[in-house]
Amino acid sequence: MPGQPFNIVIVGQSGRLMFEALVFAASLRRMSPNFNGRLFVAVPQSGPLWQKDPAIRNQQVLEALAACDAVVLPFENRVFGQEYPYGNKIEALLALPEGKPFVFFDSDTLITGELSNVPFDFARPSASLRREGTWPQPTLYGPGYSAIWQSLYDRFDLDFDSTLDRSQPDGYWQRYLYFNAGYFYGSCPRAFGHRFLHYAQTIRDDPPRELVCQSLDPWLDQVALPLVIQSFGGGRDSLPLGFLDGDTSCHYRNFPLLYARESDHVVATLEDICAPNKIKKVLKTYEPIKRMVYQGRGAKVRALFDQDNLPRREQAIRNRIKSEGFWMR
Incomplete structure (x- = not known):
């Protein structure tokens, strides 16, 4: 409903x-x-x-x-x-x-x-x-994660403690x-x-x-x-998992990454929506889509990886694509 x-x-x-x-x-x-x-x-x-x-x-x-x-x-x-x-x-x-x-x-x-x-x-x-745990990057002599985030919540008179995921250890970014x-x-x-x-x-x-x-x-x-x-009273658990960034949306970031790591359904969806002539005549003027989708470079990127056993960090995927000369942005 x-x-x-x-x-x-x-x-x-x-x-x-x-x-x-x-x-x-x-x-x-x-x-x-x-x-x-x-x-x-x-x-x-x-x-x-x-x-x-x-x-x-x-x-x-x-x-x-x-x-x-x-x-x-x-x-x-x-x-x-x-x-x-x-x-x-x-x-x-x-x-x-x-x-x-x-x-x-x-x-x-x-x-x-x-x-x-x-x-x-x-x-x-x-x-x-x-x-990924991209921010902050605590220095050797501090302050650590807790002090950095606490300072921001204090600046705006917000409740810091209620945001903590206590199933994660103190000092780990996912907490x-x-x-x-x-x-x-x-x-x-x-x-x-x-x-x-x-x-x-x-x-x-x-x-x-x-x-x-x-x-x-x-x-x-x-x-x-x-x-x-x-x-505004929200948080990490407001939306059940599996919908966005799941069955209903994919934040692919760029087309080489999409072909490298996303599901067969995502790849098929991209190629399906790019196929009609009315949209194809527009999208083929954009080089990454032209080469990845219409000229088959995406399939070559996909063949470089086992989608069920991908590197844990995105940077490793990017580096492999770049080393093969297939990176486009």
Whole structure:
């Protein structure tokens, strides 16, 4: 039984992201016919924070997005931009319809099942748990994980202790609330976005002293995200496992990685949605899709790996693909 209607937002802009946005939109329409919300492709507009115009000007791409019932939604960058494009996912939220539940997906995501079957509880937001322990990286002489995360929760008067996974040992990264920002959701994009922007900008401009040795680029969005989710009463267990980053969506990150490690169903879904001539004539102008999907390089990448026995770390997969000369971005 379908749950509460919601909107979807992804970011699209000139270059790679506009083609990924089209693949996302086509997969949504093919694989989730019961989705009854609106799909917004949020597009940053030219301004002082961009050296080049980031807007989508490719008419073929725009027409193909319209054919997928995607709404192109312009937005302005007032805080982030060229220097931190990951901030687009934060500022885009402020342009969405107020008070309407939303799900944000990174554009390099494929919809592989019926999204209306996902049991979202928008009053308890959450985000992707398909992540590695990328942040923080404690130094030999400290501070450690607990002190670093505690300082952030204290900065915004949030309850740190309630976020701990006590089944994990003290000082191990999975004990602490940490997400990949490949998807996240909530009950109101503007409320979520304003808080996300406030937290991220504060951490960037006035970090706690415990962060002095920690890099925030590109991790700033993923540092602020758990704080935002906790502040709205969400957490790691808000959504049952197996739906997003599972049966209904795949955050593939790029096409060589998709072919290397994802399921046969994901590969078949990608190739199926890329096959119709109307979309093929647009996507074949993007070199990674042209070579990986239409010219068969993806199959060669897939043959390099045993998908049931992959290297544990993503970097090892990337290195193998690069060593064979098949890496594309």
